[in-house]
Amino acid sequence: MVRHAMLALMMSCTALPALAHDGVLDVVAPFELKGPDPIQSGNIFLKMDVVETLVDTDEEGRLLPGLATAWDTASDGLRWSFTLREGVMFHDGTPMDAPAVATALIRSLENGGLLAKAPIKDIHASGAHRVDITLQTPFAMLPAMLAEYRAAIIAPSAIKADGTITALIGTGAYKVTELAPPNKLALQAFDGYWGKPAAIETAVYTASSRSETRALMAESGDADVTISLDPASVRRLSGTEGLEVRSVAIPRVLMLKVNGTRYDAQTRKALSLAIDRDGIARAVLRYPEGATQMFPPGMAGWHDATLTPLRYDPAAARAALEALGWTEGADGVLQKDGKKLEIEILTYPDRPELPLVAAVLEQEFAAIGAKATINSTNFSEIPTRHTDGTLDTALFARNFALLPDPVGTLLQDYAPDGEWGAMGWSNTAFTAGVTAMAEGTAPEDTRARLVATLQAELPVLPIAWYQQTMAISDSVKGVVLDPFERTLGLKSVEWAE
Amino acid sequence: MIRALGWRLAQAGMVAFLVAISSFLMMRALPGDMVMRIAGARFGYDNITAENAELVRAQLGDPSGIGAFFGWFSGMLRGDLGNSLVSGMPVSAEIGHQLGATAQLAGGAIVLSLLIGPPLGIAAGLRPGGWFDRLTLLLAAALKATPQFLLGLVLIVLVSIALGLLPAAGHGAPQHLVLPALTLALGLAAATTRITREALVQARQSDWWRFARWKGLREDQVLLFHGLRHVAVPVLTLIAAQFVALMEGVVVVETIFGWPGIGHALVHAVFHRDVPMVQGTALMMGLAFVLVNACADIAARLLDPREARQ
Numbered sequence: 001m002v003r004h005a006m007l008a009l010m011m012s013c014t015a016l017p018a019l020a021h022d023g024v025l026d027v028v029a030p031f032e033l034k035g036p037d038p039i040q041s042g043n044i045f046l047k048m049d050v051v052e053t054l055v056d057t058d059e060e061g062r063l064l065p066g067l068a069t070a071w072d073t074a075s076d077g078l079r080w081s082f083t084l085r086e087g088v089m090f091h092d093g094t095p096m097d098a099p100a101v102a103t104a105l106i107r108s109l110e111n112g113g114l115l116a117k118a119p120i121k122d123i124h125a126s127g128a129h130r131v132d133i134t135l136q137t138p139f140a141m142l143p144a145m146l147a148e149y150r151a152a153i154i155a156p157s158a159i160k161a162d163g164t165i166t167a168l169i170g171t172g173a174y175k176v177t178e179l180a181p182p183n184k185l186a187l188q189a190f191d192g193y194w195g196k197p198a199a200i201e202t203a204v205y206t207a208s209s210r211s212e213t214r215a216l217m218a219e220s221g222d223a224d225v226t227i228s229l230d231p232a233s234v235r236r237l238s239g240t241e242g243l244e245v246r247s248v249a250i251p252r253v254l255m256l257k258v259n260g261t262r263y264d265a266q267t268r269k270a271l272s273l274a275i276d277r278d279g280i281a282r283a284v285l286r287y288p289e290g291a292t293q294m295f296p297p298g299m300a301g302w303h304d305a306t307l308t309p310l311r312y313d314p315a316a317a318r319a320a321l322e323a324l325g326w327t328e329g330a331d332g333v334l335q336k337d338g339k340k341l342e343i344e345i346l347t348y349p350d351r352p353e354l355p356l357v358a359a360v361l362e363q364e365f366a367a368i369g370a371k372a373t374i375n376s377t378n379f380s381e382i383p384t385r386h387t388d389g390t391l392d393t394a395l396f397a398r399n400f401a402l403l404p405d406p407v408g409t410l411l412q413d414y415a416p417d418g419e420w421g422a423m424g425w426s427n428t429a430f431t432a433g434v435t436a437m438a439e440g441t442a443p444e445d446t447r448a449r450l451v452a453t454l455q456a457e458l459p460v461l462p463i464a465w466y467q468q469t470m471a472i473s474d475s476v477k478g479v480v481l482d483p484f485e486r487t488l489g490l491k492s493v494e495w496a497e
Numbered sequence: 498m499i500r501a502l503g504w505r506l507a508q509a510g511m512v513a514f515l516v517a518i519s520s521f522l523m524m525r526a527l528p529g530d531m532v533m534r535i536a537g538a539r540f541g542y543d544n545i546t547a548e549n550a551e552l553v554r555a556q557l558g559d560p561s562g563i564g565a566f567f568g569w570f571s572g573m574l575r576g577d578l579g580n581s582l583v584s585g586m587p588v589s590a591e592i593g594h595q596l597g598a599t600a601q602l603a604g605g606a607i608v609l610s611l612l613i614g615p616p617l618g619i620a621a622g623l624r625p626g627g628w629f630d631r632l633t634l635l636l637a638a639a640l641k642a643t644p645q646f647l648l649g650l651v652l653i654v655l656v657s658i659a660l661g662l663l664p665a666a667g668h669g670a671p672q673h674l675v676l677p678a679l680t681l682a683l684g685l686a687a688a689t690t691r692i693t694r695e696a697l698v699q700a701r702q703s704d705w706w707r708f709a710r711w712k713g714l715r716e717d718q719v720l721l722f723h724g725l726r727h728v729a730v731p732v733l734t735l736i737a738a739q740f741v742a743l744m745e746g747v748v749v750v751e752t753i754f755g756w757p758g759i760g761h762a763l764v765h766a767v768f769h770r771d772v773p774m775v776q777g778t779a780l781m782m783g784l785a786f787v788l789v790n791a792c793a794d795i796a797a798r799l800l801d802p803r804e805a806r807q
Contacts, residue, residue: 032765035584040539112540112552164585180594181584182765183668183757206667208755212650213666220657220665350542379542380533387547399543412546419546 025203025476025493028217029227032182032207036158036168039112041181042149048187048205049198049491051152051170054082054101054131055143059482060300061404063143067096067153067171068131077138077440082146084129089192090155091175098125103156105131105146111163113150114402117412118142140440141411144403149486173198173491183207198491199478218243218471225479225488226471231286234469242474248481249298251400252466253291254357256345257382258393260424260459266324268458271343272310273317274368275361281464284356294454295400296465298483302406304451310462317368326369334369343372344392348379351397357463358395383419391423397466401484407437410450414459422459429453501798505791512783517570520779524772525561531770535560538583538769557582560772569773573780579773581766588777592759596781598668599758602751603743605678607736610685615732617686618693619720625698633694637687645746649680649753666755677754681746685739692735696728730801737793744782 027048034040038051045051056066068082088096102125109115109123119136126132133142145151155169168176173195174187185205189198206223208214215233218226219240229237229245238245256275258268277290292309295302326334326341334341343365347354358374365372375381385391398413398420400406413421415434430453436442437450472479477496480489524531536553537545559565560582572579578588621630640648656676657665667673700706701724709719748760759778766774 034538035586037584040584043541112536112544112549114544116548180668180757181591182761183755186669206755208666210752210755213653213753213755216650216653216658216665217667220653220661222657222664222667378529378534380529380537380545383545383547383550384530384533402543420543 023202025200025225025490026223027203027205027225027227027488027490028208028214028223029205030207030209030211030214032209033179033185033205035165035181036179037165038152038154038168039108039150042152043485044185044205044207045168045170045172046149046152046486047488047490048185048203049172049174049487050168050176050185050187051149051154052172053147053149053152054084055147057147057404057484057486059480059484061401061484063147063404066147067101068146071143077140078135080133080135080142081126082131082133084131085194086129088171088194090157090171091169091190091192092155092157093192094155094157096153096155096171097128098131100156101125101131101153103159104153105133105151107154107159107163108151114145114148114408115151117408118145138439138441141403141405141408141438144405144408147404147486148402174203177202193491196492199494203490215471218473221473221475223471224473224476225493227468227488229469229471234286237471244472244474245469246472246481247467247469248483249296250466250468250483250485251296251299251406252397253294253296253400253462254285254353254395254397254464254466255294256361256393256395256461256463257386257391257421257423258459258461259391260422261389262392262424265457266320268461270317270320270324270368271365271370272458272461273313273320274364274370275310275461275463276312276364277310277463278312280357280360284353284360285464285466287464287467290464291462293451294460294462295406295451299400299406301447302451304448307452307455310455314364314367321368321370328369332369333371341370343370344375345372345395346375346377346381346385346391346393347395348382349376350379354395354397361395386417386419386423395463396420404484407434410434411438414454417459425457425459427453427457427459501794502791505787505794509784509787512787513573513780516779516783517566517573517776520776521566521569521772524767524770524775527767527770529770531561531772532557532559534768534770535582538771560770565772569776573776578777578780581774582771583769583774588773591762591774592777592781595757595759595762595778598756599747599751599760601674602677602681602747602756602758603740605674606681606685606743607739609678609682610689611736613682614686614689615693615728618690619697619728621690622694622697622701623716623720625694630694633690637690640683640687643684645680645684645749646753648683649677649750652676652680653753666753668754668756673754673756677750677756680750680754681743684746685736685743688739689732689735692731693728696731697724700724700727726800730797733793733796733800737789740786740789 031044038045053066054068056064058064067085069085070083071080073080084098090096102123105123118139120133121136122134124132153171158165158167158169160166168179173190173193175190177188178186183206187203189201211230214226215229215237217223218237234245237243281287281290293307297303321334326336329335345358345361347358349355355376362372362374382394382396400409402409411434412418415431416426417423430450433446433450437446470481475496476493478489478493480487532554533550536550540549569579580587581591617633621633624630653665656663663672663675706719709723747758748764751758751761763778766778
């Protein structure tokens with residue numbers, strides 16, 4: 001009996017199709033599913049082509065028509081009209097019309113969506129296929145904000161009166177067959193899709209928080225598309241047959257936020273000179289190079305190749321500090337007016353590289369005579385201590401691609417300051433420039449001036465630019481690496497012959 | 498028997514009470530602003546701002562306040578575990594999904610460990626000091642000393658990548674269960690092998706074994722008719738005790754194999770300061786301990802009725 005059962009088990013094991021091309025498109029990523037609410041897990045739903053936004057983008061962040069085919073604004077910049085695509089159906093068979101879109105957008109606005117950052121006065125349906133948005137002040141970023149996942153259009157039938165989302169019903173090329181948080185989302189091609197239907201009938205998203213596991217799933221063929229690999233796995237998988245490892249620089253920057261009321265511009269520059277960015281990038285992050293300015297080369301228009309790069313020169317850093325009146329005390333630590341140069345680096349371990357980078361910074365600051373201490377704690381301490389003014393410095397990673405256009409993030413973080421940006425720093429021209437860009441009234445060269453200001457005054461010290469790495473099985477073709485992390489091009493992915 | 502069950506029931510009540518209070522106090526004692534953590538879990542770290550935190554605070558009130566505790570406690574008495582502070586879904590539904598997955602994993606692990614451990618232990622115990630006995634001792638020590646995350650990764654590399662027999666990780670199909678259950682089972686089997694072996698060696702030196710042999714039974718007949726029942730009692734007690742170790746191992750193994758179990762849920766709920774989820778999960782785990790121990794008591798009494806007769 002037992003022998004028979006064992007035999008049956010062994011036979012069923014060997015008969016399993018562990019090979020990649022099992023008819024299901026398997027996507028594996030570290031991001032866990034929290035529930036059907038796009039505000040919480042919409043980034044996954046957008047990547048998996050379950051939900052869509054009114055405005056779409058290309059890989060350079062240019063805006064494209066999505067569920068809205070066109071939009072325009074009145075001359076005063078206060079009234080925007082979005083013309084909706086006709087013939088679009090939700091997965092439950094109801095039409096995506098103007099009242100449905102208005103309901104979804106208002107729900108997002110009231111429940112922590114990015115739209116809450118726009119000066120929106122009113123959203124309403126104007127006819128069956130037009131949605132009007134009225135603003136309090138002109139705001140050119142509105143279409144870009146509508147491209148963000150939290151503004152995804154979901155069916156009104158899934159929204160309860162209190163704003164809770166009961167089911168995931170979108171308009172995308174795939175509809176949900178099973179949503180089992182935190183790990184699994186199973187999908188099937190949606191027959192009623194308005195565009196070209198998905199080439200592969202079924203797809204499954206699996207969240208796996210450990211990078212070793214994801215790498216092994218890619219290697220064993222369980223995953224067709226594996227998102228986010230650790231440096232050691234990248235090297236190992238690069239030589240694996242049947243897999244292609246690709247990476248793209250994403251607009252996420254590892255930076256040290258510095259309290260400007262304690263460290264003036266000269267001191268910040270001296271600290272910046274003490275940081276060996278290339279060394280940190282190569283040794284800790286395994287990237288080819290460190291940041292030379294705030295924005296990575298992939299951000300067209302925001303990366304300025306003509307800027308003087310941030311450099312590493314500890315001797316110059318020390319000299320600069322001494323010129324500012326700091327002298328070496330008996331214990332080797334610099335001091336001025338009886339106060340030692342002590343730096344607290346606040347960081348959090350949720351991103352495993354952060355405490356490591358903090359440890360390197362501690363050493364590098366010690367080399368120029370500053371005594372650094374690391375406080376690796378909750379990430380929430382950073383906004384909390386920014387707000388109560390007790391923050392000294394903080395090390396974290398900031399995403400500039402919340403919107404396809406980083407102006408939104410700059411507005412939030414640097415005009416004049418923000419929890420995940422500048423502290424105790426303000427530059428009137430910079431604030432005016434960002435505000436003008438957000439309103440759409442900025443002159444042509446504003447962007448270059450903003451970038452130059454960040455480089456010259458260093459409200460935060462950029463350290464490294466992140467890269468997104470994916471392993472793609474040879475059994476599929478057409479997967480897209482999007483630096484803005486909005487899409488995988490899933491609906492047009494096909495099995496390779 | 499009835500008195501024993503009554504005692505276990507009272508124990509369950511005390512566990513519920515203590516778990517509720519201690520998990521609430523521990524969550525309060527953790528550093529950092531609770532609402533900020535919850536907002537971070539809801540909106541993602543990139544979108545955490547004081548404004549978002551205020552929105553969450555306005556919706557939830559103060560989750561660390563004493564009012565929140567009494568609200569949860571009176572709900573629990575009515576059988577309502579409340580809603581998750583992060584996803585807003587009922588805690589009972591989330592735990593149902595995740596506890597079910599853990600029960601599958603734990604059950605699979607125990608069954609596999611029983612298929613591996615006791616047979617090896619008996620084989621070793623029949624020839625104590627022989628080469629097989631020494632080999633199982635070595636293997637048991639090695640397996641017991643190997644951390645489960647390492648064992649899990651080694652199994653994935655061997656079974657999924659080198660042999661291509663089973664999926665590396667995931668959840669949903671029956672074949673996903675084998676590797677994580679085996680990872681847990683090998684550690685458990687290491688202990689059951691040794692306990693079985695010790696119990697058998699002890700039995701074979703006993704008067705009743707010699708008497709059975711003297712009355713004419715063959716060695717295998719003594720083992721089958723008398724020995725197995727004797728060996729089963731300590732093994733059963735061990736399995737109940739192993740349940741604790743299993744729960745520890747489950748957290749690690751679930752993470753490695755992407756298994757949506759309750760250990761994983763508890764870790765994330767603690768991370769995100771999802772107090773009702775932590776309380777509900779800890780409560781269910783506590784009650785599961787009591788239940789397993791009660792079952793072990795009953796089974797031990799059935800196997801060894803002498804105590805009940807006295």
